[in-house]
Amino acid sequence: MDWGRAKSVLIFSFLVLNVLLGYQLWLNVRDQVNPNVDLTALPEDTLRIMQEKGITITASVPGGTPRMGDLQFRFDGRRGASDKIPLDPQVDSRIVFSERELVEGLGNIITDLELYRFDPALQTDEAFVFTRIAADGRPIFDVKLELYYSNQKIVAYRQDRIEPVISEDYERQTVLPASKALAPLIDNYLQPGAVIKEIQLGYHGQLFNTDDIQAAEPSWRVLLEDGSVYYINAISGAVATEQDAAAAETDGKADGV
Numbered sequence: 001m002d003w004g005r006a007k008s009v010l011i012f013s014f015l016v017l018n019v020l021l022g023y024q025l026w027l028n029v030r031d032q033v034n035p036n037v038d039l040t041a042l043p044e045d046t047l048r049i050m051q052e053k054g055i056t057i058t059a060s061v062p063g064g065t066p067r068m069g070d071l072q073f074r075f076d077g078r079r080g081a082s083d084k085i086p087l088d089p090q091v092d093s094r095i096v097f098s099e100r101e102l103v104e105g106l107g108n109i110i111t112d113l114e115l116y117r118f119d120p121a122l123q124t125d126e127a128f129v130f131t132r133i134a135a136d137g138r139p140i141f142d143v144k145l146e147l148y149y150s151n152q153k154i155v156a157y158r159q160d161r162i163e164p165v166i167s168e169d170y171e172r173q174t175v176l177p178a179s180k181a182l183a184p185l186i187d188n189y190l191q192p193g194a195v196i197k198e199i200q201l202g203y204h205g206q207l208f209n210t211d212d213i214q215a216a217e218p219s220w221r222v223l224l225e226d227g228s229v230y231y232i233n234a235i236s237g238a239v240a241t242e243q244d245a246a247a248a249e250t251d252g253k254a255d256g257v
Helices: 003-033 044-053 093-097 099-106 178-188 242-256
Strands: 071-075 085-092 116-118 127-133 139-150 153-159 162-164 195-204 214-224 229-233 239-241
Touching (some): 085 099, 093 099, 116 139, 178 214
Antiparallel strands (some): 071 214, 116 127, 127 139, 214 229
């Protein structure tokens, strides 16, 4: 046996194995560190504006482009018509962080509680905020459940309830990538030093306090570190602020009087 040749083959085999293992490790690390769209997908002008204005993105940028269509529904009872509903007995606020405990504690009191998902980015000093989840698992940003708390107890709630409407004209379109949708927001809306802390795909619309059929469109919700909220239509790319939605709702209430 040619031991010199055998030794060379073994050394080469171990070298190839190490390269393959190293490559696999690199792939795993890459997937953990950057599982989303690279910011280089943004237009060069947008990247330049980000640098000039000191805008940063600490959120992960989703890479999916699913096919989605408008969501239609009616409010079950006029939206926002009821005041806070007090809870008696009050329950421990820690159950908010356990879906099972939450349903066990309040499921027999709050209708369709299991259809709402905790939205920690919207939590305030007085309420835990949940958003209604559509059949495809994505949030309907404007349909909310608020659990008001005090002294570590949930003391009251306010809920938007809806009944989905199935449309025969339901049409789905491929949504804009998050990186492309962000470009006009960064270029024309964000102030210097803005920090984007969350980007999420769901449904948003200018909803009105009526019994008519409402429509929410596929939208990217962008949350800033300072609490500002922007919505980018995931089909047209149009940008709206939470203030725009509030103004539209006020107009709708005035028309319904």
